Amino acid sequence: MIFANLRTIFFGEVDVPAELRETVNAERRGAFHALAPLAAIHSLLNAVVLTFAFWNEAAMPLVFVWCYTSAVLIFIRMREARRTASDLPGAIEDGRIVRYTLFSGALWGGIICALIASSHADHYLLLGVFTAAILCVGALLHSSFPVASLGYSLLVGAGACVGMAVANPSWWLNTALLILAGILTLQRFAAASNEANIRRHLANAAMQDAKDTMALLLNDFEAHSVDWLWRIDAQHRLVKPSQRFVDAAGLPADMLEGGSFLALFAPESVHRLDELLRDRKPFKDEMLRVSIGAREAWWSVSGQPTADIGWRGVCSDVTRARDTEARIAYVTEYDSLTDLPNRAILVRQLEIAQETANATGEGFALFVIDLDNFKTLNDTQGHPAGDAYLKVVAERLRDCVGANAFLARLGGDEFAVLQTDVLIDEAGEMADHIVDALLAPVYLGNKEILAGGSVGVAVAPENGLDPAELMKNAELALYRAKAQGRGCARFFEPGMEQDAQVRADLETDLRAALAAEAMEVYFQPLVNTRTRKVSGYETLLRWNRPGHGLVSPGLFITCAEETGIIVPLGEWVIRKAIEEAAQWKDDVAVAINLSPAQMKNPSLVATVISALATYQLDPRRLEIEIVESVLMDETEHNIRTLHALRELGVKIALDDFGTGYSSLSYLRAFPFDKIKIDQRFVRDIDTSTENQAIVRAVISLARDLGMRVTAEGVENEQQAAILAGLGCTEVQGFLYSRPIPSTEIDKKDPASRAGSNILPLRRRALG
Ligand code: C2E
Ligand code: MG
Ligand code: MG
Numbered sequence: 001m002i003f004a005n006l007r008t009i010f011f012g013e014v015d016v017p018a019e020l021r022e023t024v025n026a027e028r029r030g031a032f033h034a035l036a037p038l039a040a041i042h043s044l045l046n047a048v049v050l051t052f053a054f055w056n057e058a059a060m061p062l063v064f065v066w067c068y069t070s071a072v073l074i075f076i077r078m079r080e081a082r083r084t085a086s087d088l089p090g091a092i093e094d095g096r097i098v099r100y101t102l103f104s105g106a107l108w109g110g111i112i113c114a115l116i117a118s119s120h121a122d123h124y125l126l127l128g129v130f131t132a133a134i135l136c137v138g139a140l141l142h143s144s145f146p147v148a149s150l151g152y153s154l155l156v157g158a159g160a161c162v163g164m165a166v167a168n169p170s171w172w173l174n175t176a177l178l179i180l181a182g183i184l185t186l187q188r189f190a191a192a193s194n195e196a197n198i199r200r201h202l203a204n205a206a207m208q209d210a211k212d213t214m215a216l217l218l219n220d221f222e223a224h225s226v227d228w229l230w231r232i233d234a235q236h237r238l239v240k241p242s243q244r245f246v247d248a249a250g251l252p253a254d255m256l257e258g259g260s261f262l263a264l265f266a267p268e269s270v271h272r273l274d275e276l277l278r279d280r281k282p283f284k285d286e287m288l289r290v291s292i293g294a295r296e297a298w299w300s301v302s303g304q305p306t307a308d309i310g311w312r313g314v315c316s317d318v319t320r321a322r323d324t325e326a327r328i329a330y331v332t333e334y335d336s337l338t339d340l341p342n343r344a345i346l347v348r349q350l351e352i353a354q355e356t357a358n359a360t361g362e363g364f365a366l367f368v369i370d371l372d373n374f375k376t377l378n379d380t381q382g383h384p385a386g387d388a389y390l391k392v393v394a395e396r397l398r399d400c401v402g403a404n405a406f407l408a409r410l411g412g413d414e415f416a417v418l419q420t421d422v423l424i425d426e427a428g429e430m431a432d433h434i435v436d437a438l439l440a441p442v443y444l445g446n447k448e449i450l451a452g453g454s455v456g457v458a459v460a461p462e463n464g465l466d467p468a469e470l471m472k473n474a475e476l477a478l479y480r481a482k483a484q485g486r487g488c489a490r491f492f493e494p495g496m497e498q499d500a501q502v503r504a505d506l507e508t509d510l511r512a513a514l515a516a517e518a519m520e521v522y523f524q525p526l527v528n529t530r531t532r533k534v535s536g537y538e539t540l541l542r543w544n545r546p547g548h549g550l551v552s553p554g555l556f557i558t559c560a561e562e563t564g565i566i567v568p569l570g571e572w573v574i575r576k577a578i579e580e581a582a583q584w585k586d587d588v589a590v591a592i593n594l595s596p597a598q599m600k601n602p603s604l605v606a607t608v609i610s611a612l613a614t615y616q617l618d619p620r621r622l623e624i625e626i627v628e629s630v631l632m633d634e635t636e637h638n639i640r641t642l643h644a645l646r647e648l649g650v651k652i653a654l655d656d657f658g659t660g661y662s663s664l665s666y667l668r669a670f671p672f673d674k675i676k677i678d679q680r681f682v683r684d685i686d687t688s689t690e691n692q693a694i695v696r697a698v699i700s701l702a703r704d705l706g707m708r709v710t711a712e713g714v715e716n717e718q719q720a721a722i723l724a725g726l727g728c729t730e731v732q733g734f735l736y737s738r739p740i741p742s743t744e745i746d747k748k749d750p751a752s753r754a755g756s757n758i759l760p761l762r763r764r765a766l767g
Contacts, residue, residue: 010187011146012195020205025094027201028194031144032097033081039141040074046130050115053126059118066111073104098148105152108134109159116163131160132182139186143193150190153183227316230301232261234309236277248317250295266291273301280305287318298322335409337387338394346408346416350467353420357460365427365459367417368474369397369434372452372486374413376632385444389451392442400437401430413453416474424459424491431455431489439487454481455489463492476500506559509545514569519543521576522739526591526710526732529724533751536589536623538732539577540739541569561597570598575611578622580742582615584750591623591653596630600637605644612648619649625676627655631666642670653710657698667705674730675702679713682733686718692726699727 007013016024047067054060077100080093112134116127134156142149157179165172228244241249241256249256249264262270262277269288276283282304290297296319303313333345341349353364371393378386390413397415401407406418419430438453456478458464463473473492476499481490513519523537545551560566574592581590598604612619624645630638642652653674654666658681667675677698681691695711702709711723714733723731746752 008191008195010150010184010191012191012193012198014195014198014202016198016202020202023205024198024201028144028197029093029097031197032142033077035141036074036077036081039077039137042137042141043070043074046070046134050111050130053123054115054119057119057123059115062111062114062118066107069107073100073107076100094145097145098151101142101145101148102151102155105138105155106159108138108152109155109157111159112156113159113163113166116160117166119167127160127163131156131179135179135182135186139190143190144197146187146191146194150183150187153186157183227314229312230261230303230315231306231312232310236261236311239310245315248297248299248315249290249292251292264290264292266296276303277311287322338391338409340394340407340409340415342408343410343416346406346410346418347467347471349406349408349418350470353418353460354465354467356420357465361461362421363423363460363462364418364420365422365424365430365457366470366474367419367427367431367434367489368410368456368458368471368478369415369417369438369453370456370478370482371413371438372454372482374451377449377451379632379635381444381447381449385447385449388444389442389449392444393438393453396437396440397434400433405430416471422459424462427457427459428489428491431457431491435487435489452487454478454486456481456492457489458492473497503559506556507563507565510543510556510560510563510565510569513543513545514565514572517572519569519572520741521573521580522741523580523590523745524732524739525737526589526730527736529720529729529731534588535730535751536591536621537581537745537750538591538625538739539573539593541573542739542741557595561595564597566595566597567601570594570601571607574607575614578611578617579615580745581621582617583747584745585748586751587618587621588750589621589623589651590617591625593625593655594630596627596638599626599630599641604641605648608645608650609648620651623651623653623674625653625655628657628659628666631669635669639670646671656712658694664701667701667707671705672707674708674710676710676712676732677728679711679733682711682713682719682723683715685722686716692722695723695728696726703727 047063047070050063051060051067054063080096080100112127112131115123115130119127135153138152138156139149142152157176160179161172161176164175228242228248230241230245231239233239237258238245238256238261239258241253243253246253246256251259262273265273266289269290272286273288276286282302284302286301286303288299288301290299297317298319299315300318301313301315303311306312333342334340335342350366356362357364374386374389377389381389390409394407394409394415397407397417401417401419404419406420408416408418410416417430417434419427422430434455435453438451442449442451456474456476458470458473458477460470464470473496476496477490477492479500480493480496481488484490520542522540522542524540525534526536526538527533528535541553541557543551543553543556545556557566560569577590577592581588584590594604608622608624611617612622624642626642646652651673652670653676654672655676656678657675658678675698677695681695683691685691685695699709708730709728710730710732711719711728712732714720714723714731714735716735719733720731720735
């Protein structure tokens with residue numbers, strides 16, 4: 001332990017890993033040889049001084065010998081130094097250095113010994129300085145080889161002591177002690193210097209090793225990943241771009257080296273990158289658009305500032321991923337048919353408008369547009385025509401709303417427009433423009449299509465600021481526009497919300513009534529004009545709504561249709577009506593109204609069959625009344641359903657005839673058993689010759705097509721007489737009876753009712 005410590009203290013020994021020993025030794029040799037010129041100059045100066053000092057002395061020949069030998073030694077050392085600079089000496093060379101040093105020490109020791117021994121006291125001071133200088137310089141020049149340094153010092157010191165012992169024996173011990181103290185101190189200095197050098201070398205080696213490992217890792221990283229590294233200096237110039245970087249940039253390496261990193265990016269990305277670099281904070285996965293000549297790409301760039309005020313980082317090409325992402329984003333945010341943004345984007349735009357309005361008080365308007373009769377067009381002309389129509393509409397709306405408004409497709413045939421920084425008057429103009437734009441006919445091939453659209457408008461902040469609230473209000477206004485005849489625009493009014501509430505209450509009560517079977521069916525007789533007997537009864541639904549009294553279907557059927565309640569409700573009516581009719585004698589028929597929503601229900605035919613079977617009613621006694629719109633919607637399916645019912649023996653009547661605008665074409669679409677002329681033509685038949693002409697034409701057409709005709713809404717004798725005169729076979733109206741509950745029908749003689757009541761009119765039940 002002590003020995004080991006002494007080795008460290010006096011030789012500066014350090015544990016050097018075996019693999020580094022050779023390079024550490026080479027370093028020490030290098031350091032030793034590097035001092036060769038200094039040693040040569042020192043020796044030369046000493047030679048000059050000694051020659052002058054001892055020119056006339058007896059020791060002069062010795063000085064010459066020393067000078068000559070020293071010159072040889074210096075020559076050897078200089079040659080050795082040159083060799084070392086160009087060649088790696090082996091382990092033997094260390095031994096040579098030690099031997100050389102010891103020889104040199106012996107030479108210096110010898111000359112000092114000779115000079116001290118042969119000189120007189122006048123020279124002692126000079127020789128003392130000389131000895132001290134030799135010892136100091138020796139320790140310095142040989143510090144990288146402490147063993148040699150110690151040997152050298154001891155030889156020089158010994159020479160001085162021996163010389164002193166000869167010249168002045170009484171001083172030799174003092175001299176020896178002083179020299180020994182000096183040697184030990186100098187040796188410690190040499191050892192410390194050697195230790196520091198070795199440790200520095202080891203630290204450098206470790207650093208180099210870490211750098212090599214890092215370089216290896218980075219090379220490996222580049223070779224095996226899609227990413228590449230980048231490095232720039234303080235002026236943002238590229239430093240040593242890797243091959244992968246060169247490939248990614250598609251520019252020659254020498255153009256990239258020293259070139260501007262920012263110049264590779266598109267202007268908006270340059271701006272962003274410049275910001276990041278100026279911030280001097282690490283950044284990660286920044287999406288930047290690259291623009292090199294005609295080449296466009298997206299790079300994900302991460303960076304870290306370096307100590308030399310430059311940057312280093314990683315890049316990867318994310319163009320494909322971004323394209324896919326952009327495509328997905330496009331699909332999720334845009335409608336592929338019209339290329340218009342969808343509802344989600346509109347809501348975002350509304351949120352932005354809301355923020356702006358909050359900050360600046362700027363108003364904006366939301367228009368919700370619904371195409372009228374689009375469904376019919378789709379069904380009659382086919383989906384490709386429907387799609388083409390939507391595209392034309394989108395284009396028209398685009399032109400109409402201009403660049404300052406935001407247009408979106410909400411889905412189906414619904415569009416929306418957001419107009420910012422707008423006053424109510426301007427919003428009104430815009431709404432009119434939209435309605436007019438949609439009213440103009442659309443030409444698809446050689447077909448002219450007239451559809452039109454309705455518009456609901458909500459303005460912010462008056463009608464709310466929240467996107468959901470505005471949307472709801474615009475929808476309410478749209479609902480009103482549709483209810484008021486379509487092809488028009490309506491602004492939201494506070495009352496609309498109430499209406500909606502009323503409707504919501506109605507829906508709740510309807511559902512409850514359905515669940516509790518709280519509805520009733522009433523029956524209104526259909527009278528044969530010739531026999532004056534009841535040929536059948538039309539089933540009409542009645543609802544005794546709590547708090548409202550007996551409510552007529554005109555008030556709740558639409559709600560039931562819109563909410564889908566009509567399907568279970570209609571099934572209930574079918575069962576109830578058939579159950580009642582089955583109890584009537586005389587083969588009196590029963591008519592049931594079916595709404596379009598019921599026709600769409602796939603289980604309709606099964607329900608009818610099941611009810612007929614359950615109550616044992618002859619299908620020929622059942623009549624189904626449908627309105628024209630049944631033939632407008634889902635045409636093919638509905639016609640198939642009608643045929644299926646007809647095959648059972650059920651009769652099919654076209655109700656409210658004349659209220660649709662292309663009624664006659666529907667007569668060709670399906671072979672109806674009966675046409676019911678709408679009461680609007682009957683109402684004025686006694687005064688309006690026009691209505692008379694229409695009814696006459698319908699009766700004659702029906703006869704030609706083999707259909708029976710019923711006139712609805714006959715309220716007085718005059719109307720009845722005119723209708724009978726025109727050849728109408730069946731009438732229905734308050735003149736004969738209002739709709740009555742089943743309890744008022746004489747089950748044994750149901751046909752007799754009209755006979756007894758044909759005159760006078762009896763107002764018995766609610767109409
Ligand atoms: P609708 O099928 O055309 O029925 C005839 C309507 O005219 C009935 O109105 C009837 O009360 C009324 N009416 C009959 N004679 C006269 C008259 O002389 N003068 C006047 N002013 N009106 C007369 P109601 O019962 O209010 O029914 C209205 C509509 O509701 C029906 O028109 C029908 O489309 C529908 N509806 C009624 N019950 C049902 C049902 O069970 N299911 C379905 N889907 N719709 C029904
Ligand atoms: Mg009817
Ligand atoms: Mg009718």
